[in-house]
Amino acid sequence: xxxxxxxxxxxxxxxxxxxxxxxxxxxxxxxxxxxxxxxxxxxxxxxxxxxxxxxxxxxxxxxxxxxxxxxxxxxxxxxxxxxxxxxxxxxxxxxxxxxxxxxxxxxxxxxxxxxxxxxxxxxxxxxxxxxxxxxxxxxxxxxxxxxxxxxxxxxxxxxxxxxxxxxxxxxxxxxxxxxxxxxxxxxxx
Numbered sequence: 001x002x003x004x005x006x007x008x009x010x011x012x013x014x015x016x017x018x019x020x021x022x023x024x025x026x027x028x029x030x031x032x033x034x035x036x037x038x039x040x041x042x043x044x045x046x047x048x049x050x051x052x053x054x055x056x057x058x059x060x061x062x063x064x065x066x067x068x069x070x071x072x073x074x075x076x077x078x079x080x081x082x083x084x085x086x087x088x089x090x091x092x093x094x095x096x097x098x099x100x101x102x103x104x105x106x107x108x109x110x111x112x113x114x115x116x117x118x119x120x121x122x123x124x125x126x127x128x129x130x131x132x133x134x135x136x137x138x139x140x141x142x143x144x145x146x147x148x149x150x151x152x153x154x155x156x157x158x159x160x161x162x163x164x165x166x167x168x169x170x171x172x173x174x175x176x177x178x179x180x181x182x183x184x185x186x187x188x189x
Contacts, residue, residue, distance in 0.1 A: 075187065078151045079122060082187035086116055086123060093184045094127045097152070100144045101129060105137030106178065114181070123186040126155060131178045132162065138178055145182065155181040 005012040057064070080089045090113045098108050114126035131141075138159070145152050158179040 077149050079185040079187045080125075080150050084186065086125065086186065089123075089184065089186045090116070090125045090127075093125055093152075093182070096148070097127050097129055097145075097180075097182050100148065101131050101141045104133075104141035104144060106131040106133035106141055114183075118188070121188055123188060124183050125186060126181055126183040128179070128181045131180075132175060133178070135174055135176060138176060150184060153183045153185075155183050157181075 080092075084092075094111055094113050098111055101108050109130040109132060111127055111129040114128055117124040117126075142154070145154060156179075160177045162175040162177055
């Protein structure tokens with residue numbers, strides 16, 4: 001065989017290289033797989049804390065779900081639902097505030113829906129209202145406002161007495177001009 005290699009040197013080199021190429025590819029694949037295996041061991045250790053946290057969350061899923069349901073029930077009574085359009089909530093808010101003040105004995109002069117402000121998980125919708133009436137009627141209206149559900153927030157109030165010279169005919173006693181700004185919250189979902 002050695003004699004043949006000496007006689008056919010060029011062919012021997014070609015056959016040798018042909019045998020070395022598959023050997024090189026085999027060794028490269030082998031070392032690549034060994035490297036991947038060692039890296040996968042490192043990545044498993046990296047993901048173990050995350051997997052433990054997720055399994056803990058899965059174990060506490062019922063508790064978290066019931067807590068979320070309780071929170072949703074509490075929030076539901078305090079804010080307008082997120083599935084109601086903003087324009088509908090604003091109109092409902094304006095109607096509600098006008099009715100509360102009228103039912104308390106105040107004469108509503110005008111009301112205006114204010115621009116919507118988005119705050120974290122809520123849309124804050126406001127109504128500005130002007131009314132006139134007695135201090136007792138204002139007290140009743142503010143009491144109704146405080147107990148109303150969904151919750152209504154009194155953002156500002158301005159109260160001025162109406163001078164007797166500017167009153168037409170009406171009840172004797174103190175008459176007030178009242179300007180309030182009331183807001184309601186709409187959940188964003």
